[in-house]
Amino acid sequence: MLLTVLDLVGIFVFALSGGLVAVRKDLDLFGVLVLAGITGLGGGFMRDVLIGALPPAALADWRYLLVPVTAGLATFWFHPALGRMERLVNVFDAAGLALFCVVGGLKALESGLGPVPSALMGLVTAIGGGMLRDVLAGRVPVVLRGELYATPALVGGTIAVLGVWAGVDEVLVAVPGAAVCLVWRLLAMRRGWAAPRPSGAAST
Amino acid sequence: MLLTVLDLVGIFVFALSGGLVAVRKDLDLFGVLVLAGITGLGGGFMRDVLIGALPPAALADWRYLLVPVTAGLATFWFHPALGRMERLVNVFDAAGLALFCVVGGLKALESGLGPVPSALMGLVTAIGGGMLRDVLAGRVPVVLRGELYATPALVGGTIAVLGVWAGVDEVLVAVPGAAVCLVWRLLAMRRGWAAPRPSGAAST
Amino acid sequence: MLLTVLDLVGIFVFALSGGLVAVRKDLDLFGVLVLAGITGLGGGFMRDVLIGALPPAALADWRYLLVPVTAGLATFWFHPALGRMERLVNVFDAAGLALFCVVGGLKALESGLGPVPSALMGLVTAIGGGMLRDVLAGRVPVVLRGELYATPALVGGTIAVLGVWAGVDEVLVAVPGAAVCLVWRLLAMRRGWAAPRPSGAAST
Numbered sequence: 163m164l165l166t167v168l169d170l171v172g173i174f175v176f177a178l179s180g181g182l183v184a185v186r187k188d189l190d191l192f193g194v195l196v197l198a199g200i201t202g203l204g205g206g207f208m209r210d211v212l213i214g215a216l217p218p219a220a221l222a223d224w225r226y227l228l229v230p231v232t233a234g235l236a237t238f239w240f241h242p243a244l245g246r247m248e249r250l251v252n253v254f255d256a257a258g259l260a261l262f263c264v265v266g267g268l269k270a271l272e273s274g275l276g277p278v279p280s281a282l283m284g285l286v287t288a289i290g291g292g293m294l295r296d297v298l299a300g301r302v303p304v305v306l307r308g309e310l311y312a313t314p315a316l317v318g319g320t321i322a323v324l325g326v327w328a329g330v331d332e333v334l335v336a337v338p339g340a341a342v343c344l345v346w347r348l349l350a351m352r353r354g355w356a357a358p359r360p361s362g363a364a365s366t
Numbered sequence: 367m368l369l370t371v372l373d374l375v376g377i378f379v380f381a382l383s384g385g386l387v388a389v390r391k392d393l394d395l396f397g398v399l400v401l402a403g404i405t406g407l408g409g410g411f412m413r414d415v416l417i418g419a420l421p422p423a424a425l426a427d428w429r430y431l432l433v434p435v436t437a438g439l440a441t442f443w444f445h446p447a448l449g450r451m452e453r454l455v456n457v458f459d460a461a462g463l464a465l466f467c468v469v470g471g472l473k474a475l476e477s478g479l480g481p482v483p484s485a486l487m488g489l490v491t492a493i494g495g496g497m498l499r500d501v502l503a504g505r506v507p508v509v510l511r512g513e514l515y516a517t518p519a520l521v522g523g524t525i526a527v528l529g530v531w532a533g534v535d536e537v538l539v540a541v542p543g544a545a546v547c548l549v550w551r552l553l554a555m556r557r558g559w560a561a562p563r564p565s566g567a568a569s570t
Numbered sequence: 571m572l573l574t575v576l577d578l579v580g581i582f583v584f585a586l587s588g589g590l591v592a593v594r595k596d597l598d599l600f601g602v603l604v605l606a607g608i609t610g611l612g613g614g615f616m617r618d619v620l621i622g623a624l625p626p627a628a629l630a631d632w633r634y635l636l637v638p639v640t641a642g643l644a645t646f647w648f649h650p651a652l653g654r655m656e657r658l659v660n661v662f663d664a665a666g667l668a669l670f671c672v673v674g675g676l677k678a679l680e681s682g683l684g685p686v687p688s689a690l691m692g693l694v695t696a697i698g699g700g701m702l703r704d705v706l707a708g709r710v711p712v713v714l715r716g717e718l719y720a721t722p723a724l725v726g727g728t729i730a731v732l733g734v735w736a737g738v739d740e741v742l743v744a745v746p747g748a749a750v751c752l753v754w755r756l757l758a759m760r761r762g763w764a765a766p767r768p769s770g771a772a773s774t
Contacts, residue, residue, distance in 0.1 A: 184510070190561035192517060193510030207416065212615070214624030216418030221483040238564055279629040293706070298497070300506040302708040306592070306601030313600060357598035360646055388714070394765035396721060397714030411620065420622030425687040442768055502701070504710040 169265060170229050172258035177202030177230035179255055180295045181237025182244060187299050191238055197295055198234030199227075205290030209266050209283045213273045252351060259311070260344035263288040263319035264336050268326060277320075277327040284319025285312060310350035310357050318343025373469060374433050376462035381406030381434035383459055384499045385441025386448060391503050395442055401499055402438030403431075409494030413470050413487045417477045456555060463515070464548035466492040467523035468540050472530060481524075481531040488523025489516060514554035514561050522547025577673060578637050580666035585610030585638035587663055588703045589645025590652060595707050599646055605703055606642030607635075613698030617674050617691045621681045660759060667719070668752035670696040671727035672744050676734060685728075685735040692727025693720060718758035718765050726751025 180201025184194040203220045210218035220226035237244060244251060266287025270280040289305050289312055296303040305311050318339045325335025349355070384405025388398040407424045414422035424430035441448060448455060470491025474484040493509050493516055500507040509515045522543045529539025553559070588609025592602040611628045618626035628634035645652060652659060674695025678688040697713050697720055704711040713719045726747045733743025757763070 185564045187506065187511075188563065189506075189510045190563050192515075192561045194564065196510060196516075211415055211619055212625055212629065214418075214622075216420075216624075217416055217477075217479060217483075221416065221479055221486075224480065224482050227482060227486065241564055273625075275625060275629055276632065278632050278635060279625075282629075282635065297501060297705060298507060298510065300504075300708075302595065302597075303706060306597045306604055306706065307595075311600075312604075357600045359596065359598050360593045360602065360649055389768045391710065391715075392767065393710075393714045394767050396719075396765045398768065400714060400720075415619055418622075420624075421620055421681075421683060421687075425620065425683055425690075428684065428686050431686060431690065445768055501705060502711060502714065504708075 168261050170225060171254075172261040172265075173202040173206075173226065173229050174233050175251065175254035175258045176205075176262075176291050177233030178237055178244065178251055179292070180230075181234045182241060182251070183295055183299050185237060185241045189299075194238045195231060195234040197298060198237060199230040200298065201291040201295040202230040202233065203291065204294040205262060205287040205292075206266065208290040209270060209287045212286070213270050213275060213283060215269075215273060253348065256344055256347040256351065259288050259315050259347055260318055260340040263315035263343055264322040264340045267319035267323040267339075268332065268336065271323050271326060277323050280323045280327075281316065281320040284323065285316045288312075288315040288319070310355045311347065313357065314343040314346035314350065317346070372465050374429060375458075376465040376469075377406040377410075377430065377433050378437050379455065379458035379462045380409075380466075380495050381437030382441055382448065382455055383496070384434075385438045386445060386455070387499055387503050389441060389445045398442045399435060399438040401502060402441060403434040404502065405495040405499040406434040406437065407495065408498040409466060409491040409496075410470065412494040413474060413491045416490070417474050417479060417487060419473075419477060457552065460548055460551040460555065463492050463519050463551055464522055464544040467519035467547055468526040468544045471523035471527040471543075472536065472540065475527050475530060481527050484527045484531075485520065485524040488527065489520045492516075492519040492523070514559045515551065517561065518547040518550035518554065521550070576669050578633060579662075580669040580673075581610040581614075581634065581637050582641050583659065583662035583666045584613075584670075584699050585641030586645055586652065586659055587700070588638075589642045590649060590659070591703055591707050593645060593649045597707075602646045603639060603642040605706060606645060607638040608706065609699040609703040610638040610641065611699065612702040613670060613695040613700075614674065616698040617678060617695045620694070621678050621683060621691060623677075623681055661756065664752055664755040664759065667696050667723050667755055668726055668748040671723035671751055672730040672748045675727035675731040675747075676740065676744065679731050679734055685731050688731045688735075689724065689728040692731065693724045696720075696723040696727070718763045719755065721765065722751040722754035722758065725754070 177198040180197040180199070181194050184197040189197065203226065206220055207218050210216060263284040267280050267284025270283035271277065275283065292305055293303040321342060322335045322339030325339070326332055381402040384401040385398050388401035393401065407430065410424060411422050414420060467488040471484050471488025474487035475481065479487065496509055497507040525546060526539045526543030529543070530536055585606040589602050589606040592605040597605065611634065614628060615626050618624060671692040675688050675692025678691035679685065683691065700713055701711040729750060730743045730747030733747070734740055
């Protein structure tokens, strides 16, 4: 029950970020709804397709469809206010990231994957929706070029997956895994940490 | 039988639109064939992947592969004539849209999805190929920013899906569902109807 | 055993090409690793999703994940040297193409698809990763607009698939299929062969 609520909260904030990108790209109402839906649900869809858990959970439960539609409509009508609350949206986005990397990784582990690919599926769950959002909006995915975003998700998911794989109780590792991801990501945002770049000039 | 013929007609006209985009982007023969194939078959592939109906029907029936190849070759050789017939191509495209939203939605319902996600799968079937076409051609999908295109498909698919779900005979709801989508889309084209846009300046 | 080694070599060289594109696009370390992984594994993932062989083999065998990570790190640190070895990388890339079109096609045939869609799945395996790489890097896929690249893969895969389908021993057709693809591609690179383009001006 708690997990479902957290899952829906994560979808909601990711969908808000998709809707805001759509508004800034001057897309129409439908574009806002689609980008909100794909950003909120896309990572989970990718994970479910790759682990063969079809149809994805989000297509079997109407709440998973209602949440991104609500977020999309909220963005469409209240985007100036949301734009001013960008700091708050970013904090929620970090929470969504922390949640999805853990939930996604554990779901993959449960489906029978080994721990390494499961942690990878946690990462796919956490960043897949945002990557689809950026490709559809016509830009190189932020996660590939911007701040430190994916590494905290990979590490947080790995903690949770390795713990459960080693036999530790789920809650005892899910909470620290998500916490590491969340705190790391919030610090990266506040301090402007970035992933390292290739040295030297691009050798074109 | 009739459904299969209509399905193939829909694939053909969607594939034509993909081939025309490829010609305008100055792609080579292979690019024309690939964009034609992906535009014609991509929406159905997405639906089949998400509902777990694998391999997709189009990979089990050679006619589904022959049709987009034919459309791609036709575009490659006759694109100046096709460009002049753009109005006619657009009418066929609207017919493909009307058909795919109904057929796709009913196929998802048959696979066991509920009515709301089934209508969504109808929409995915109808617009997925065009979205892939635009992403591969390096542009933001037309359906997210342009004219009224997706709403008629969503409404048409919903009519058909809700009807069958409520126990009405398939033909009795498939025809009106497709008709609503077709007429609405044709009117939107003729009158330049567009989906609403977010108010105010984009809050970048 | 030999097939697995060749498969891993193909993934490695494709991953190198993905990493080099990421470096040239000035992505960060994570972007380099993601583009390397998606380029190396994306085509096989697409094939496995479409034929319903889920989860993909690469998620069940840690070597398939280790190889693209190694290639990504190599690109990140040694990209100036790799840039100078571009000719060599291109030869390896042609070898990867030749291998993937045959292995992918035969895997699809084994899963129960007919020969024509199987040859198509061989093509998807061979070019899918590079297409994802280019879309994520924000450019129209090279394979749609550049040199002769896809046709050799389609022909090579078709030779292998048709041969096995007709009852010939796998090795007796896999080797010639891959050889035709490899030699054709190398000749196309050396002589600058290109696929035909649409005649006349684009009819925009």
